[in-house]
Amino acid sequence: MMAHFETFDARLLRSVALSEFTKHLELDVNSVARFGFVPGQWLSVKANTPEGEEMTRAYSIASPPSENGHVDFCLNRVQDGFMSNYLCSLDEGATITFQGPFGDFILRPPLRDTVLIATGTGIAPFRSMLHWLLAESDRHQGREFWLLFGARRYQDIYYREEFEQLAAQHDNFHFLPTLSRADDHWKGLRGYVQQHLGEIVGMRNDMHAYICGLDKMVKSNRELLKTLGWDRTVIRYEKYD
Numbered sequence: 111m112m113a114h115f116e117t118f119d120a121r122l123l124r125s126v127a128l129s130e131f132t133k134h135l136e137l138d139v140n141s142v143a144r145f146g147f148v149p150g151q152w153l154s155v156k157a158n159t160p161e162g163e164e165m166t167r168a169y170s171i172a173s174p175p176s177e178n179g180h181v182d183f184c185l186n187r188v189q190d191g192f193m194s195n196y197l198c199s200l201d202e203g204a205t206i207t208f209q210g211p212f213g214d215f216i217l218r219p220p221l222r223d224t225v226l227i228a229t230g231t232g233i234a235p236f237r238s239m240l241h242w243l244l245a246e247s248d249r250h251q252g253r254e255f256w257l258l259f260g261a262r263r264y265q266d267i268y269y270r271e272e273f274e275q276l277a278a279q280h281d282n283f284h285f286l287p288t289l290s291r292a293d294d295h296w297k298g299l300r301g302y303v304q305q306h307l308g309e310i311v312g313m314r315n316d317m318h319a320y321i322c323g324l325d326k327m328v329k330s331n332r333e334l335l336k337t338l339g340w341d342r343t344v345i346r347y348e349k350y351d
Contacts, residue, residue, distance in 0.1 A: 115209040117156075118142070120181065122204045128268045131187045132231065133198045134172070137206065139179035147211035149174055149238040150320075150348075153181065155208045157196050167193040170322075170348070171211065172234035174242035184234040184268060215322070215348040217243070222344075223253050224318040225310055227303050227331050229260040232323035233268050235348065239320075240273070244280050256284045256310050260303040260327070262291045286310070304330045308338065315339040321347040 120137040128134050139145040152170045159165060173182035188194040197206070215235060217224075226236045236257060243250045261267045266289075273285040288299035288306055299306055304327070311317060319335055321328050328347045335345050 115154075117207060117209055118145070119205050119207055120179075122200050122202050122206065123180075125198075125200065125202060128184065129266055132266075132268065133183075133185055133187070134268075135183040135185070135197065135200075136173075137181050137183070139181060140205070142179045144177055145179045145181060147171055147175055147181075148216045149242045150216040150235040151211035151213045152215075152235075153208045153210035154212060155193065155197070155206055157193060157206065159192055165193050168212070168350075170213075170215075170231075170234040170238070172237045174238050174245070182237075184231045184237070186231050213348070215320070215346060217320075218318065218346065221251050221253050222316065222318045223255070223314075224320065225256045225258060225307070227258045227260075227307065227319065227321045227323075227327075229303060229323035229327050230266075231268070232348075232350065233259060235322055236320070237269055237272070240276060240283070244276055244283060250280075250282065252282060254282050254284070256286060258303050258306060258310065259285070259287045260323070261287060261289055263289060264292070264296060302330075303327065304334050307331055307334055311335070311338065313338075315341070315344075317344070319345045321345070323350070325349045325351065 119140045123138050124136040126134040152168045154166050154168055156166050169183045171181050172184040185194055187198050228236050267287045277283050277285040292300050321331050328349050
């Protein structure tokens with residue numbers, strides 16, 4: 111027997127270009143006073159192609175839970191991908207349909223010092239988690255958090271100003287963007303995220319790790335942590351293609 115999931119509509123409030131191929135979408139869920147979810151979860155968006163075929167795609171929620179019905183997405187236009195181009199081309203005021211929330215890529219208690227590793231739009235669930243965590247001291251409990259964010263170029267560090275501001279406001283949050291194609295003006299980290307993970311965790315294996323991005327990156331970082339003596343149960347990950 112198939113499970114039945116409630117379907118929601120949401121109205122596009124704002125669409126902002128984060129880079130040439132990446133959009134930030136702000137949506138207002140219709141007919142609910144508060145849309146509940148746990149930071150790290152995702153929604154299943156539905157739409158019909160011009161040929162009438164129903165398509166569904168999963169997108170992580172990029173915003174923290176709020177008292178209103180708002181959810182944000184961070185997504186790339188995928189060449190020949192119907193859904194991403196459909197969403198990125200929507201006009202403000204347009205309506206989308208989705209089901210959810212789904213997923214268990216969420217913060218696990220008891221909270222520990224934590225490293226969050228992302229590339230590209232894999233930053234979405236961590237934006238949700240960090241804004242929620244750092245909003246109240248009883249949530250973050252004074253634990254240390256490192257966000258290791260891999261991008262190609264400076265302009266691809268999505269939400270850079272937000273994370274810099276969070277780091278300035280919270281001594282226990284450390285924002286570490288690293289660029290694989292940095293120009294000569296870049297003063298920060300260079301290379302891939304796995305090249306800097308060891309520097310963050312050192313000899314420790316009493317932390318949590320959350321990894322989100324493409325399969326190859328996720329695999330590289332999981333393997334590195336295991337070689338450093340980490341138990342697989344403290345390494346949580348979500349892959350996308």
